[in-house]
Each structure stands twice: as C-alpha cells, then as structure tokens.
Amino acid sequence: MIDEAIDAGKVGIVTNPVLPGDHPDPSIVRVGTDYYMVTSTFQFFPGVQVLHSVDLVNWKAIGHVITRKSQLDLTGMPDSFGVFAPDISYYDGKFWVVVPYYHGQPRCTTLLFTADRPEGPYSEAIMLNHHFIDPSIFNDDDGKRYLVFGGGWVHEMERDGSGLVGEAKQVWPGTGGAAPEAPHILKRNGWYYLMLAEGGTFFGHMETLSRSRSIWGPYEPCPHNPVLTQRDPEKFIQRAGHGKLVQDEEGNWWMFHLGGRPLTPGGYCPLGRETFLQPVQWTDDEWFTVGDAGEPCASLVLTQHGLVQAPACDLHDHFTGTELSPDWEWVRHPVEEGYSLSPKGLRIVCKPFIPYSLQSTLLLTRRWHSFGFEATATVAFYPESRGEEAGMTMYRDTDAFLFFNVRNGLGQTAAQPFDVKRLYENQEHEGLYLEVGQYVNVLKTTLGTWRLPIQHGERIWLKIRLEPKTQLFTLFYSIDGRVFEETGIALSAEFLYPERSNRFLCFTAPRIGLYARGVYGEMEGYAQFSSFTMEPLR
Numbered sequence: 001m002i003d004e005a006i007d008a009g010k011v012g013i014v015t016n017p018v019l020p021g022d023h024p025d026p027s028i029v030r031v032g033t034d035y036y037m038v039t040s041t042f043q044f045f046p047g048v049q050v051l052h053s054v055d056l057v058n059w060k061a062i063g064h065v066i067t068r069k070s071q072l073d074l075t076g077m078p079d080s081f082g083v084f085a086p087d088i089s090y091y092d093g094k095f096w097v098v099v100p101y102y103h104g105q106p107r108c109t110t111l112l113f114t115a116d117r118p119e120g121p122y123s124e125a126i127m128l129n130h131h132f133i134d135p136s137i138f139n140d141d142d143g144k145r146y147l148v149f150g151g152g153w154v155h156e157m158e159r160d161g162s163g164l165v166g167e168a169k170q171v172w173p174g175t176g177g178a179a180p181e182a183p184h185i186l187k188r189n190g191w192y193y194l195m196l197a198e199g200g201t202f203f204g205h206m207e208t209l210s211r212s213r214s215i216w217g218p219y220e221p222c223p224h225n226p227v228l229t230q231r232d233p234e235k236f237i238q239r240a241g242h243g244k245l246v247q248d249e250e251g252n253w254w255m256f257h258l259g260g261r262p263l264t265p266g267g268y269c270p271l272g273r274e275t276f277l278q279p280v281q282w283t284d285d286e287w288f289t290v291g292d293a294g295e296p297c298a299s300l301v302l303t304q305h306g307l308v309q310a311p312a313c314d315l316h317d318h319f320t321g322t323e324l325s326p327d328w329e330w331v332r333h334p335v336e337e338g339y340s341l342s343p344k345g346l347r348i349v350c351k352p353f354i355p356y357s358l359q360s361t362l363l364l365t366r367r368w369h370s371f372g373f374e375a376t377a378t379v380a381f382y383p384e385s386r387g388e389e390a391g392m393t394m395y396r397d398t399d400a401f402l403f404f405n406v407r408n409g410l411g412q413t414a415a416q417p418f419d420v421k422r423l424y425e426n427q428e429h430e431g432l433y434l435e436v437g438q439y440v441n442v443l444k445t446t447l448g449t450w451r452l453p454i455q456h457g458e459r460i461w462l463k464i465r466l467e468p469k470t471q472l473f474t475l476f477y478s479i480d481g482r483v484f485e486e487t488g489i490a491l492s493a494e495f496l497y498p499e500r501s502n503r504f505l506c507f508t509a510p511r512i513g514l515y516a517r518g519v520y521g522e523m524e525g526y527a528q529f530s531s532f533t534m535e536p537l538r
Contacts, residue, residue, distance in 0.1 A: 012307030014057050015299045016237060017259065019275035020312045021367040022509035024201070025085030025182065026256040026275040027136065028246045029095075035246065036118045037256070038065065038088045038097060039275065042508050043397075044329040044365065045074055047083045048099060050118055056246075056254060056277060057302065058310050061326040063119030065097045071125050072101060072111065074332045076358045079397035080507040084108060085182060085242070087136035088118075091145070096161065097122065098135045098147070110135045110149065112161050119326075128164055129155070134197075136244075138185040138215075146215065150181040152196060154215060172210045172219035174198050175226070180208075182242040185215070189286060194219055197242040198226070201273065201507075203266065205229065205241035207257065207290065228257060228278065228290040233265050237276060237296040245280060250303075253280035255290050263371075263471070268497040270471065271368055272509025313369035313536040319346035319529060324364075331363040331395065331513075338362045345530035350388040350518030356398040356442050365395055365513035372468025372537035375512050378481070380459045381432065383408035383525035389435065390516035390527030392462050394473065396496045397508055403437045403515075404462055404475050408525070410449055432456070434477055436489055441502065447489050454479055459530070464512070466493060468537050 019026070025040040037051045037059065046064030053059045066072050066083065074082055084100040095115050100108035111125040128135070132150035137157070139145050145157040147164060155168035174180035177198025184195045191211045199205045206229035210219035230240045243257035255278045260269035278291040279300055291297045317325060319341055335351045339362065346364075353361050381390050391405030410433050432454060436447040454460060461478040473491045476484040494500060496510040512534065516527040 012057070012302050012304055012309065013299055014277065014302055014307075014309055016276045016297065017261070017274040018057050018277045018309075019051070019059055021271045021274060021369040022511065023275040023367070024258045024273035024507065025134070025242055026258060027085070027087040027244050028256050029088050029090050030246050030248070031090050031118075033249060034118075036088055036095070037275075038086045040085050040507070041083045041329065042080055043074055043077045043082045043332055044508075045333050046326070046329060047072060047074070048086045048097060049326060049329070050088070050120070052118065055302070055304055055307055056248065057307065063326050065099070065113050065115075065120065065122045067120060067122070069333055071113065071122070072099075075360065077332060078104065078358060078504070079399065080504060085134045087134075087184075087244075089137045089139065091137075091139050096137055098128070098137055099125075100133045100135055100149075102133065107131050108133045110147070114161065126161060126163075128157070129168075131168070132181070134182045136184050138187075140215065141187065146185070148183045148185055148194075150179075150183060152180060152183055152194065154185075169216060171212070171215075171217040172196070172221075175208050175221055177206065177208065184244045186245055191286060192219075195227075195243065195245075199229075199241065201239065201242065201258065203233075203238055205239045205259075207241045207243045207255075209287065211287075222287050224287070224289070224294065226294065227288065228255065228294055228296065230259075231295060235295075235298070236261050237298060238262055239269070239273065240276070240296045243278075243290070253282065253288070254278065255280050257296070259296060268494065268499045270371060270493065270497050270510065272498050273507075311536060313373050313534055315366075315532070315534040317532045319532075327366050328364050329366070331361045331365060332358070333360045334364075335360045335362050339364075345528055346514070347526050347528050348390065348514065348516035349526045350383065350385075350390065350516045350524050352518045352520040352522075355401065355403075355517070356439060358398065361515075362517060363393060363395060363513050363515045365393070365511035366534075368510055368512060369534075370468070370536040371471075372466050373534055374463065374465045374537060375532070375534040376461055376463045377514055377529060378459055378461050378531040379406065379514075380457055380528045380530070381406045381408070381525070382457050382528070383432075385519050385522035385525065386430075387519040387522070388517065388525050391514070392464055393513040393515050394464065394493070394496060394510060395513050396498070396510045397501070397506065399441055399501060399503060400496050401439050402473070402491070402496075403435070403439070404464060405435050405437075405515075406452065406460060406462075407433045407435045407449075409433065434487070436475060436487065438491065438495070440495055447491065448487060450487070452479075466537070
C-alpha cells in the first residue's frame with residue numbers, strides 16, 4: 001500500500017538530515033500552518049538563525065534573532081562560546097526566544113528576546129538568570145509560564161517575560177547520564193512530560209523522558225528510556241539526542257533532534273552536528289517512542305501530497321538585495337563600515353584585521369551542506385596598498401582555516417606566524433598574485449603563489465572543489481569564467497573537522513566564506529563580489 005501511495009504522489013520519502021551541516025540544538029514551534037526553528041550559532045553573527053517551513057522537511061532561513069551588537073556583543077568571544085542552544089516559542093501573539101549566552105563563567109546567562117514576526121526584528125535582551133545551559137519556555141494551559149533549564153530545573157516566569165517568580169526547583173535530574181541538558185516540557189492528557197538530553201553531545205548521546213501530574217513533580221522516568229539513541233555503531237546517524245517535539249496540523253507528532261554523520265564508524269563528522277526528523281508514536285500507557293523503536297531513522301515517509309525534498313547545497317547568490325541573505329553569517333561582528341551592497345554586488349573593504357584574533361572580522365561565511373561540493377566566487381579586486389588580499393576561505397574557527405585569494409604583491413612564502421611588519425617588508429613583486437594559505441594553530445603555511453595576468457578591477461573566478469569520497473580540496477581559477485586552470489594543490493579537509501581541534505572542545509563545523517583584508521596603517525582598497533554558487537557533488 002505504501003509503495004502504491006508513493007507512486008500516486010500521496011506521500012513523500014524524506015532522507016535525513018533535514019537540516020544538514022552545522023545546525024545543532026534544534027528548537028521548533030508551529031504557528032498555524034507554519035513551522036519555525038532556531039539552532040545554535042556560537043561566535044557567528046548575526047546570531048540565532050531563524051528558519052521557516054510549511055512541510056517539516058524543506059527549510060529556508062528567514063532572519064536572525066541577534067542582529068545588533070546592543071543585543072549581545074560577541075567581541076572577544078572565544079571559539080565555540082557565545083550563543084548556545086536557543087529555544088523558540090509562541091505566546092500572546094509574539095515569538096519568544098531564550099538564549100543561553102555562555103561567556104566562560106561556570107554558568108550561562110539566560111537572555112530573552114521577543115518579536116511580533118518570526119524573522120524579527122527582535123527586542124533588546126532581557127536577562128532572566130545565571131544558571132545551567134539550554135533554557136526553554138513552557139506555557140501552561142492555566143496561563144502560567146515557566147522557564148526550564150539544564151539539569152531538569154523549573155522556574156516560574158512572569159507572564160510578560162520581565163523576570164522570574166519565586167525560586168527554581170530541580171524536578172528531575174535525568175537517569176544518571178552525563179550532562180543532563182536541553183530540557184523541554186509538553187503537556188498532554190493532564191501529564192507533564194519532561195525530556196532531557198544526556199550523555200553529552202557526542203557518541204552515546206541520548207534523549208530521556210519522564211512525566212508527572214504536576215509541573216513541580218514528582219516525575220517518574222519512562223520505563224523504556226532512553227526514548228532515542230543510536231545503539232548500532234555501524235549506522236550513519238550517530239550522536240542522536242537534544243530533541244524537541246512538535247505536533248502537525250493532522251495531529252501527528254514529530255521530534256527534531258541533533259545528530260552527526262561520521263565518515264567511518266566512530267570517526268570524524270565533517271559536517272558537525274545536524275538536525276534530523278523522527279516520527280513519534282504514543283503508546284497505550286501514554287508514553288511515546290521515537291524513530292524506529294528508539295533508534296533514529298535514516299529515511300521516513302510523510303503523507304503529504306506532492307512533497308518533494310529539495311537537494312542540499314544548491315545555492316546561487318548575486319548579492320543584489322538590500323541585505324545579505326540570512327544564510328550568511330560573519331565571524332563575530334563585521335568590522336565597522338567594512339561592507340556594503342549595491343546592484344553591482346557585495347563590496348568588502350580591505351580593512352585590516354587578524355584572522356585568528358577574537359575581534360571583529362570581515363570573514364563572511366555560510367554552512368557546508370554536503371560531504372562534497374563545488375563552490376565558485378566571482379570577484380573584482382581594487383587594491384590600494386601592497387599586501388591587501390581578497391577571495392574565498394574554508395573556515396572552522398581561529399585555529400583552522402584556508403585562504404584562496406588574490407593578493408596585491410607577493411606576500412609571505414614560508415611557514416611562519418602572521419607578522420604585519422614582515423608582511424609589508426616582503427612585498428618584493430608588484431602586480432596581482434593568486435595565493436593559497438593554510439592556517440593551523442596560528443601558523444600560516446603558504447602552499448602556492450601564482451602571478452596573475454589581470455589588472456586591478458578585472459574579474460577573476462575562484463573555485464574550490466571538495467571531493468566527497470577522498471575529502472580532498474582542489475582549487476581552480478579562471479580569468480574569463482569559462483576555462484578554469486587547476487592550481488595543482490590537493491589538500492585534505494581533515495584539518496577543518498571539529499574533532500581535530502587541539503586546544504578546546506569545538507562545537508562548530510567547517511564553513512565556506514568570502515573575505516577581504518588590508519594592512520594596518522595603509523590605504524584601503526576593496527573587493528567586489530558579484531556572484532557565489534555552491535553545488536553538491538555525489
């Protein structure tokens with residue numbers, strides 16, 4: 001019967017993940033026929049990307065919650081700090097987003113933002129408390145509201161969101177797994193269901209469940225905990241947990257959760273933590289199960305007429321709007337007056353910044369969505385000083401990134417730390433050069449330089465290809481947009497994987513980006529990006 005329904009177009013086959021690539025800690029809310037989701041963004045700005053869907057499967061970024069430095073200043077924010085797991089809810093005609101702001105203290109600061117529209121603009125922050133990570137809001141049917149946060153804590157909240165009422169209480173600490181976090185409460189048939197993520201966000205991650213007749217407890221654990229985890233180390237969906245439930249218009253229940261896809265069993269997850277969709281089934285004794293008997297499904301069937309899952313990583317941007325697409329996010333805040341948009345495209349000024357510092361940058365990034373892809377950027381470079389550069393980047397954080405750029409004059413040619421004085425003094429050759437530079441733990445290795453047969457202001461096409469099977473980058477350039485020359489460089493992408501971080505626990509996955517950069521104390525030119533495309537490779 002299912003096969004016949006599929007042939008008739010009455011159902012759609014959905015392949016997980018539904019949000020591939022660096023979309024951890026999903027939170028979802030349905031308002032009418034629309035679904036809205038937020039995920040973690042850490043040190044990237046704008047922060048807390050808001051996504052929209054009408055079918056639970058195909059998602060489009062529509063805005064951000066944190067769009068102004070006055071809401072949250074990320075200057076100096078260490079890698080993998082900043083915006084942890086946010087939660088979105090809807091109450092009294094408004095969208096409410098609580099954000100755990102982790103800034104290196106033992107606890108997070110919980111910030112609340114509200115907006116009349118899901119895409120924003122959102123209010124200035126209301127500080128609610130300093131406590132454990134991962135807050136969420138539960139709106140009870142008696143009008144009372146509660147803030148729930150990691151470790152199974154509950155605290156009543158003022159109805160207008162202006163503050164908290166009384167004292168917090170830990171109502172259920174979980175089943176004993178490490179790091180009980182990501183709590184969500186829902187109410188059904190008089191039961192309060194409290195979910196927690198346990199075991200940490202790595203292999204062995206899981207979702208556990210309890211319930212009570214009172215929001216304050218006592219809570220009884222589900223007899224078949226965990227309700228979601230990956231028990232088979234050979235399956236391609238691992239690290240499953242941190243889930244939230246939503247009910248669709250037809251009354252069906254679904255869970256969105258994070259997970260990772262390792263290249264090999266127990267190996268690296270190049271795309272980091274992604275968002276997956278699972279069916280939820282309620283049992284006769286009023287518990288529920290998730291996925292396939294508690295394990296995540298790689299694919300599932302949705303009974304929606306004409307549902308087609310759009311391919312991941314098929315992107316085209318000509319920067320012709322008045323604002324950047326919300327798919328783009330800067331590394332921390334952009335340098336002031338560092339970029340603009342016009343009918344000619346995206347202009348990034350060659351303002352100086354240190355790419356591995358924790359200050360403002362002009363590194364504009366977007367997520368990888370597949371294990372292999374081909375990305376091309378078109379740029380016209382108008383430098384004013386020797387040492388200026390502009391082009392593409394493959395970026396994980398300040399400890400690992402790759403630059404593929406056009407440089408005004410030949411720069412550093414040996415593996416050495418970045419030094420502004422040395423950079424300036426080493427400008428031995430005039431003209432435009434193509435350069436490939438790899439940064440690992442502040443050490444730069446120049447992998448190649450080539451003299452370019454173009455003048456200032458002439459366009460050049462830069463292309464980076466990531467082979468899905470070998471995980472090798474190959475780099476190309478063209479001066480006419482049709483014939484591409486290969487640089488001869490083949491570089492493993494492994495140094496960008498989150499698990500390859502040596503100095504800290506890395507929560508962010510690799511991104512691709514555009515940038516321009518100048519030299520301190522020198523005149524500033526600019527780069528004009530007129531197009532960017534990114535297509536998946538199978």
